[in-house]
Amino acid sequence: MPRGKAIALLSGGLDSLLATRLIIDQGIEVIGLHFITPFFGYHQKGREGEFQNQWRQRHGLEVRILDVSEGFFQILRHPRYGYGKHFNPCIDCKIFLFSQAREWMEKEGADFLISGEVLGQRPMSQRRDTMRIVERESKTEGILLRPLCAKNLKPTQPELSGVVDREKLLGISGRGRRPQIELARKMGIQDYPTPAGGCLLTDPILSQRIRQYFREHPNVEVREILLLLVGRHFRLPGGGHLIIGRKEAENERIQRLAQRGEILLRLRAIPGPLGLIRGPVDEVSLRLAGSILARYSKARGAAEVEVRYGRNPDGGDGILSVAPARDEILDLLRFESFPEVPPSSAGDEGRGFGSVPNGDRKNSGAREDSRFGFAAPGLSGGSLDEGPLGAAREDPH
């Protein structure tokens, strides 16, 4: 008979696993909660069963996956305690997740919550003062147990009532990882999970892109965020948004995420990137999109390239002849190059479509625009926005 019941917040990393094990080893029943949003953990969406089986088999733990994207978007837009170095509202994020976990705790008839936090490990949300704020605001004072650093903190209710033996908890603090790795070794945990990419809101490039998008769009959907996380992004004149895959996997993802009626572009005769235009599009922006797409293909040195385009899912009959775009055009239109729009003046442009040129689309009139210089290939190489996903990120939660 278990001595009590707890809900553990599992970020997917080592610390929350260790914290959970410390409590399970005291004979307490634990259920894991794994929160996901497009910014962390979303790769588990659609493979929940596999994820749960892994945890059951490896650690004997029942885990629930909770998609909290909608609520998270609200706090991301207006975090009471502000952002960290990037677009990461860590204190509000914790308040939100612990509040959700508390509700689950009550529903499950559990006695307390477990978190893998370590005092002093994170500059923003794992300081003594911010930990107290989080407990107060999420109404988890006295029921939120942090087994890895409990001895540095005031005893919680399960410790005071004797459900949890405080002597068997730890007093880890600071940013070092050695105590956790040593503990994992002692517990025989070898194949511990990594946080699988961490939180994208701490990625310097992606977070900037996401922040701009939130500022400019009062309502944001999960699909839009998923699109922001792949490929190269450009703004088109008139408010359109062009996304170009950087590799086959991204092309497939963009294709999967494209909505009916949105415009897809591909090179006509050679394999290469897939482009997607969202929002208003006219002939100038369509040709510009084609020229940017051509720039990121093997034909980027050609004087002229044929690009096929059409509305998803049935289109693809239109053909454009364009010169690959020059680097300065790319720099000018890159999504992140635009000055940020203050939140108060944000509109919801970029949704719904304007007109796509009709009639004979094949080689349709090459309208020149001096700003975008269609006619001149003028390629000079240069550094491009390769791989923002490779940047270092903070662990989720």
Ligand code: SF4
């Ligand atoms: S870094 Fe962690 S705490 Fe901060 S916003 Fe991301 S998931 Fe939340």
